[in-house]
Amino acid sequence: MIETWIIEDNTSYSTLIRSAINQSDWCTCEHEWTTVADALKYLSKGDIPDVILTDINLPGMNGIEGIKEIKAKIKEIEIIVLTVFDDNEKIFDAICNGANGYLLKSSSPEEILEAIKTVVDGGSSINAGLARKVFNIFSSLKPAEHTYGLTKRENEILNYLVDGKTASEIAKVTFTSPLTVQTHIKNIYTKLQVNTRSGLVSKAIKEGLISKGGKKLFGNGL
Amino acid sequence: MIETWIIEDNTSYSTLIRSAINQSDWCTCEHEWTTVADALKYLSKGDIPDVILTDINLPGMNGIEGIKEIKAKIKEIEIIVLTVFDDNEKIFDAICNGANGYLLKSSSPEEILEAIKTVVDGGSSINAGLARKVFNIFSSLKPAEHTYGLTKRENEILNYLVDGKTASEIAKVTFTSPLTVQTHIKNIYTKLQVNTRSGLVSKAIKEGLISKGGKKLFGNGL
DNA sequence: CTCAAAATACCTAAAACTCGGTATTGCACT
DNA sequence: AGTGCAATACCGAGTTTTAGGTATTTTGAG
Missing domain, CATH: 1.10.10.10 (Winged helix-like DNA-binding domain superfamily/Winged helix DNA-binding domain)
Structure with missing residues (x-):
């Protein structure tokens, strides 16, 4: 049984996701938190989920920082970002800080469950549109090949x-x-x-x- | 109708893929080449495909260089790498040079067709396992945060x-x-x-x- | 308030760098 | 055989950096 947590300050959305997860027969969500600090506090008590779904825009510590903190504590936890932001910078920062998946809130409950399955199987979950952005970030990283005619x-x-x-x-x-x-x-x-x-x-x-x-x-x- | 080309020196494999593509009702493959040079020559004649599937290990110019050359000529062509290599370096180089998808040869014909659809729809195609590698490359790019106690x-x-x-x-x-x-x-x-x-x-x-x-x-x- | 860290400023001498040159040798290409 | 480029080597004057110091004034945290 896969144990998941949700970190999301919009409780009506998180409740929705949570019930979708709990309707599956292989995955549960026992805890939902509204801040990273709450989740970290509970983590310290030794209760450790397999997967954490986290928003980025959160009161107090934001989700990007949150990923880093959580990974620093227990790096085995798979973290999936679940947000409305699809700009290069957020995606880049999230992945750099250790996110294992990146989903938009427009994703269906099925897609979210699919993503959970993917990350626990050792994959990373990202949809085709966001993947294109990741690819573009990569290729923009490659500096232009000036040689300046150096011998x-x-x-x-x-x-x-x-x-x-x-x-x-x-x-x-x-x-x-x-x-x-x-x-x-x-x-x-x-x-x-x-x-x-x-x-x-x-x-x-x-x-x-x-x-x-x-x-x-x-x-x-x- | 989506027009595709294949660059692959193993002709028995390319023929297999080609026939799978031609069995679909929305996608065709008219040309298969065994070298990048051949493809480039034909490109110059004005015949331009929507998508090119290319191997990496090719006689003469390799597929990575090939991506760069093809993109330099006509950047609108979507390029999907189709290879046995799954090491970070190849993936990294391919994406940096402008690949729009990266598939392993173990992929099923259905997955390949799915990938073609994805890239023409403006997405990027990569499976969950490879995506994890891409994510890991990203996070390894982030330098450790030494501050050295600078004021x-x-x-x-x-x-x-x-x-x-x-x-x-x-x-x-x-x-x-x-x-x-x-x-x-x-x-x-x-x-x-x-x-x-x-x-x-x-x-x-x-x-x-x-x-x-x-x-x-x-x-x-x- | 008080103490420590940070920021400020100066000195000296050796070493390294910058920029303007000139000049020879060797190699490849025509 | 001649042309051009790369690599080599040097000169000199002025500037900047490096590596030892010392010392005062702010500033921030307790």
């Missing part, structure tokens, strides 16, 4: 610079003169149109100019 | 540094002495355990220490 050597040196190395340190690992490295750096500055070391590093990371084994990567290493 | 002022200055500003420039915009700014920078260095400007900027961006209106952001501005 192989310049690119190599750029990578060392981003590591925080000085010109002389780079000279050592590349077996060249520090003066040569300075020349390269000067040329990189011109090509990237920056005039400080920090501006260079910033631009290089933000525009994905850094390669790791030939692959572009994001600021966070992926 | 408000230090954080402010850090942001200017990441912009490539010098100490004196920062002093001007903060209406303080350059010496004060230097002191702050020195303290930031100690807290972040770096000893060059570039190392600082690099670490700050990679670990998401940069705030924009109170919000964390990624290296790419999101």
